[in-house]
Amino acid sequence: MRRRLFMIWAALRWLPLMFLVAQGLEAPLVAHVSQPLKPLRVWTAKASWYGGKFQGRKTASGEKYDMYASTGASPDLPFGALVRVSNPKTHVSQLVRINDRGPFIDDRDLDVSYLVACRLGLLDKGISRMRVELLEVPKRQ
Numbered sequence: 001m002r003r004r005l006f007m008i009w010a011a012l013r014w015l016p017l018m019f020l021v022a023q024g025l026e027a028p029l030v031a032h033v034s035q036p037l038k039p040l041r042v043w044t045a046k047a048s049w050y051g052g053k054f055q056g057r058k059t060a061s062g063e064k065y066d067m068y069a070s071t072g073a074s075p076d077l078p079f080g081a082l083v084r085v086s087n088p089k090t091h092v093s094q095l096v097r098i099n100d101r102g103p104f105i106d107d108r109d110l111d112v113s114y115l116v117a118c119r120l121g122l123l124d125k126g127i128s129r130m131r132v133e134l135l136e137v138p139k140r141q
Contacts, residue, residue, distance in 0.1 A: 048122075085110070088130070
């Protein structure tokens with residue numbers, strides 16, 4: 001009898017805590033974007049990718065290059081700029097943060113990491129025409 005009362009008391013004690021925790025598990029309002037971000041600028045660019053040879057080296061922004069991060073290199077976009085790179089043939093897009101300078105070949109406008117190249121289907125071709133949307137430019141400090 002005493003054990004049964006203890007079990008009931010323990011269950012009732014945890015009940016209010018469960019209601020408090022359940023409210024915190026709901027998705028935040030930010031997760032439900034009502035309108036897509038309007039790009040600041042849209043253009044097409046000849047994109048290429050760079051990978052393993054540069055893994056762990058310092059980028060122009062001072063970060064270490066990670067070929068498995070969604071990063072890219074641009075000769076003129078500021079560091080920290082967010083761009084959406086889309087493959088017009090497959091309609092696949094990927095968010096990319098600019099953290100390096102390049103490419104250093106005249107006919108190319110954008111270099112993306114190995115991960116981004118995999119997702120956009122750029123690995124086999126090496127170079128392809130992509131749609132680029134500038135979504136956010138970091139504020140100057």
